[in-house]
Amino acid sequence: xxxxxxxxxxxxxxxxxxxxxxxxxxxxxxxxxxxxxxxxxxxxxxxxxxxxxxxxxxxxxxxxxxxxxxxxxxxxxxxxxxx
Numbered sequence: 001x002x003x004x005x006x007x008x009x010x011x012x013x014x015x016x017x018x019x020x021x022x023x024x025x026x027x028x029x030x031x032x033x034x035x036x037x038x039x040x041x042x043x044x045x046x047x048x049x050x051x052x053x054x055x056x057x058x059x060x061x062x063x064x065x066x067x068x069x070x071x072x073x074x075x076x077x078x079x080x081x082x083x
Contacts, residue, residue, distance in 0.1 A: 025081040026065075029056045032075045044071050 030050040034042045048068055049057040058081055059065055069078055 024061065024083060025058050026061050027056060027058050027079050027081050028069070029077045029079075030054065030075060031077050034072075034075060037075070041072050041075065044068050045075065048072075048076075050076070 028048060028050065030045065030053055033053045034045050048065070049059070061080075069076060
């Protein structure tokens with residue numbers, strides 16, 4: 001199936017950081033609402049564990065999580081957790 005969705009040039013970050021895995025956990029905060037976005041993005045937010053705007057979760061960093069975050073990078077903010 002061809003990808004028909006094109007990112008709007010003024011929405012979301014211009015670039016994303018390198019996909020380097022941390023050895024610990026990351027804190028994920030939803031900074032924008034999923035309303036008005038595709039059902040896939042809303043399901044990805046739900047799979048990450050984010051239920052509403054300004055919700056935060058702490059997850060173990062993994063390649064699977066990084067893939068999910070890449071799909072919704074314009075809706076979330078990710079910072080490493082220092083223990």
